[in-house]
Every structure is written in structure tokens, then in C-alpha cells.
Amino acid sequence: MAAEKAEMDALKKECDGLRAQIEAARKAVNDTTMTAAANGVAPLGRVQLKLRKSLKGHLAKIYAMHWSEDSRQMVSASQDGKLLVWDTFTGNKLVAVPLKSAWVMSVAFAPSANLVASGGLDNICTVYNIKAASPKTLRELDAHTGYLSCCRFLSDSEILTASGDTTCVLWDLETGKQKMVYTNHIGDCMSLALSPDMNMFISGACDSLAKLWDLREGTCKQTFSGHTSDINAISFFPSGNAIVTGSDDCSCKMYDLRSDQEVTDYTDATLNAGVTSLALSNSGRLIFAGYDDFNCHIWDSLKGEKVGVLSGHDNRVSCTGVPADGMGVCTGSWDSFLKLWN
Amino acid sequence: MLPWFKHSCLKVEMSSKTLSTGSIAQARRTVQQLRREARIKRIKVSKASSDLMRYCGEHAKNDPLLMGIPTSENPFKDKKPCTVL
Numbered sequence: 040m041a042a043e044k045a046e047m048d049a050l051k052k053e054c055d056g057l058r059a060q061i062e063a064a065r066k067a068v069n070d071t072t073m074t075a076a077a078n079g080v081a082p083l084g085r086v087q088l089k090l091r092k093s094l095k096g097h098l099a100k101i102y103a104m105h106w107s108e109d110s111r112q113m114v115s116a117s118q119d120g121k122l123l124v125w126d127t128f129t130g131n132k133l134v135a136v137p138l139k140s141a142w143v144m145s146v147a148f149a150p151s152a153n154l155v156a157s158g159g160l161d162n163i164c165t166v167y168n169i170k171a172a173s174p175k176t177l178r179e180l181d182a183h184t185g186y187l188s189c190c191r192f193l194s195d196s197e198i199l200t201a202s203g204d205t206t207c208v209l210w211d212l213e214t215g216k217q218k219m220v221y222t223n224h225i226g227d228c229m230s231l232a233l234s235p236d237m238n239m240f241i242s243g244a245c246d247s248l249a250k251l252w253d254l255r256e257g258t259c260k261q262t263f264s265g266h267t268s269d270i271n272a273i274s275f276f277p278s279g280n281a282i283v284t285g286s287d288d289c290s291c292k293m294y295d296l297r298s299d300q301e302v303t304d305y306t307d308a309t310l311n312a313g314v315t316s317l318a319l320s321n322s323g324r325l326i327f328a329g330y331d332d333f334n335c336h337i338w339d340s341l342k343g344e345k346v347g348v349l350s351g352h353d354n355r356v357s358c359t360g361v362p363a364d365g366m367g368v369c370t371g372s373w374d375s376f377l378k379l380w381n
Numbered sequence: 382m383l384p385w386f387k388h389s390c391l392k393v394e395m396s397s398k399t400l401s402t403g404s405i406a407q408a409r410r411t412v413q414q415l416r417r418e419a420r421i422k423r424i425k426v427s428k429a430s431s432d433l434m435r436y437c438g439e440h441a442k443n444d445p446l447l448m449g450i451p452t453s454e455n456p457f458k459d460k461k462p463c464t465v466l
Contacts, residue, residue, distance in 0.1 A: 043405060046405055050408040050412055053412050054408070054412055057412070057418075067423075069426050071426050071430065072426070072430075073426070076426075076427060076430035076434065080434060080437075091457035091459065127457060130459075186386055223414060259414060260418070260421070261418055261421065269387065276433065278436045280429070295426065297428075298423055298425065298429040302430060320444050320446040321440060321443060321445070322436070322437050322440035322441045322443065322444035323433070323436060323437050323440070324447055325444075325446055341434055361446075364445070365443070365444055365445050365446060366450065366455075366456055366457070367445075367446070367457050379457045381446060381450055381455065
């Protein structure tokens with residue numbers, strides 16, 4: 040008993056020491072902030088994007104959307120129990136996938152565009168073949184013990200999921216089995232994003248932390264703190280060297296991976312709504328962040344200033360996405376509409 | 382207004398202030414994880430910032446949302462016929 044307590048005390052002391060060491064190492068390289076460094080960068084002026092299309096078709100709140108890599112098709116998920124695949128150039132619906140469970144929270148398009156995946160309060164990630172004559176369930180990935188908050192395909196044979204059970208999982212779609220389980224968060228995982236080189240991914244959780252993972256080794260490489268509430272949205276900066284997070288604490292933050300710390304905080308005294316979703320423009324200069332205040336606000340990622348707003352939804356903006364060719368932004372809302380802007 | 386389903390899963394309290402009793406294995410894992418995170422090499426924020434700024438600068442011309450999109454090339458713009466009154 041005494042030996043156990045002694046070991047526990049020693050471990051606790053080592054934890055405290057390591058945490059202090061990490062903070063000191065971060066402080067040692069903290070010679071400026073991004074905002075200060077970007078002082079000489081020309082300001083953007085007002086970014087005014089126009090509403091180009093309002094996609095009408097869902098009958099209930101939209102919870103998620105994801106662009107196909109062709110930058111033309113897009114899939115959306117609504118708690119009306121359907122996934123809709125859209126041709127965004129014409130506004131036509133191409134495919135409707137009826138869901139077994141209407142409580143959907145996430146949707147993903149495979150890079151090949153052959154498959155889509157979705158999941159939610161059923162704790163299952165279901166993969167559908169949408170190239171078949173009518174959508175066919177390919178796999179039901181059933182091992183999470185909590186809701187499915189996010190899913191992303193690496194290819195037609197691998198998919199990553201994030202769950203309310205605090206883990207992320209890499210699945211083999213040929214066998215339907217878990218290839219890797221990523222455990223380290225102590226709160227519901229809400230969002231994930233793959234690195235441009237596909238060797239890493241990042242996750243944001245209700246423990247207010249963002250974590251960087253080595254996809255193949257299964258280890259957590261870095262942990263980023265600073266938010267004071269749940270992180271709902273996360274994305275890589277296009278160079279792969281930084282990440283952007285959005286939180287219920289009403290702020291977005293940029294963390295640089297190589298400095299291992301927060302470099303910019305995107306907050307505004309007039310913005311008192313939680314961030315639900317975010318996406319970056321192709322150069323990384325613009326951050327489109329969806330908020331509970333029914334708007335998608337646009338931030339200058341370098342100067343930390345609000346430079347525009349996409350207004351038009353009649354309810355919370357729940358999802359935001361920029362296609363691979365960077366030609367526009369799509370916002371999805373609890374008002375059941377998807378809107379395309381550029 | 383938080384979606385009601387959040388925080389529905391059990392949270393394990395692992396802060397350094399209150400390490401849960403009886404979980405030496407867990408404490409050992411935490412130490413292992415912190416050691417991993419502590420040993421990485423960090424670069425100065427000034428260098429990180431200038432690299433990010435340079436990336437934005439180099440890719441600005443390929444960012445349609447920054448540069449603007451000519452109407453004729455806009456894939457999302459509705460092509461409505463115009464009526465001359």
C-alpha cells in the first residue's frame with residue numbers, strides 16, 4: 040500500500056516536472072506573436088462574397104457537409120434522415136441516401152467519389168457505395184461506445200473516425216475492423232482533420248485540447264491547450280505546419296506545430312457565439328468560421344482581424360467547407376439550407 | 382446553447398492536481414505521454430510566423446476567394462437569361 044502511494048507520488052511529481060518543462064520550452068521560443076509579426080503585411084480590406092446559390096432539399100437541420108475532391112459534388116447530412124449528394128454547379132440533387140438512423144452528425148466523401156460515410160448518435164460509421172444503381176451499404180463500422188462526431192476517408196479502403204467515447208479510430212474498410220485506436224483525449228472528440236501529407240491527423244475535443252497524432256504509429260505527438268471550452272472544429276493550414284481550431288468559447292485559434300504553441304487568437308468583443316465549424320481558403324489567408332449566431336465570419340488568418348461575414352442563414356451555421364479548387368465556400372445550417380458563396 | 386448529446390461520456394479526471402487513486406498504470410501512461418511531448422524540438426514563433434506569411438504570399442494568386450472570380454469563370458453563378466426591357 041505504502042509502496043503504491045510512493046510510486047503514485049513519484050509519478051505525480053514527474054508529471055508536474057514535465058508539464059513545467061514543456062511550458063518553459065514553449066516560452067523560450069515565444070519571441071513574438073503572429074499578429075505582431077504580420078504588422079507589415081498589407082491588410083485585406085473588406086472581403087465581400089456574394090451568395091450564389093441556396094440549396095433547398097433537406098427537411099430538417101443540416102449537421103454536416105463535405106466536398107468531393109472534384110470540387111463540384113458535395114454531400115450533406117440532415118436529421119431528416121437523409122444524405123444528399125449535390126451537383127453544386129447546377130444545384131441538382133444527384134443521389135439521396137436514406138439513413139437507418141436519422142441522428143446523423145457527420146458525413147464524408149471518399150477521394151474517389153465512389154463512397155460516402157456518415158454516423159451520429161447510433162455510434163456507427165456507415166459507408167455507402169453511391170455509384171451503384173441505388174445507394175448500397177458497404178460497411179457498418181460498429182465499435183465506438185459513443186456517438187460518431189466526425190469521419191474522413193483516407194482512401195476507399197481506410198477511414199478515420201472521431202467519437203464521443205473520447206477516441207479516434209482508423210478502420211480497414213475491407214475487413215470492417217479497427218486498425219488503430221487513438222486514445223489520449225479525456226473528453227468527447229468532436230472533430231478531426233487529415234494532414235496534407237496524410238501521415239498525421241489532428242483532433243479537437245470537449246477537453247478543450249487539440250492533439251496531433253502519428254497516423255501509423257498511433258501515438259499522440261503534441262497537445263495544444265488554450266481554449267476554455269469544447270473544440271468543435273479543427274483544420275490544417277494548407278502548408279501542414281499549423282492548425283486552426285474553433286471552440287464553444289467563441290474564439291478560433293491558430294497553433295503552429297513546429298513552435299508547439301498558440302500563435303494567434305481570433306476573438307471579437309461583439310462575437311459571443313460558439314464556433315461550430317471552420318474552413319480555410321486555398322492560400323490559408325482566409326478563415327471561414329461558422330458560429331451559433333447564424334453567421335459565418337471571415338478572419339484574416341495572419342493579422343487576426345475580422346474581414347467579412349456571410350449572412351443569410353436563419354439559424355445556427357453548423358458546417359462550413361471550401362472545395363479543393365478553392366472556388367467558393369459552402370455553409371450548411373440548422374435552417375435546412377446549404378448556401379454557396381464566392 | 383450546447384447540443385444536448387455532448388459530454389455524455391464519462392470523463393476521467395487526470396489533472397496533476399487530482400490524479401485518480403488506484404490507477405498507477407494510467408499515471409505511468411501520462412508520464413510516458415508527457416515525456417514524448419516534452420522531447421520535441423521547437424522553433425521560434427518569429428520563424429514559424431514568417432514561414433506562414435510567406436506561404437500565404439506565395440499562394441495568394443492561386444486563391445480565388447482572395448483574387449476574385451471573373452463572372453464568366455464562376456462555376457456557382459446562376460446563368461439566368463437577361464430580359465432587356
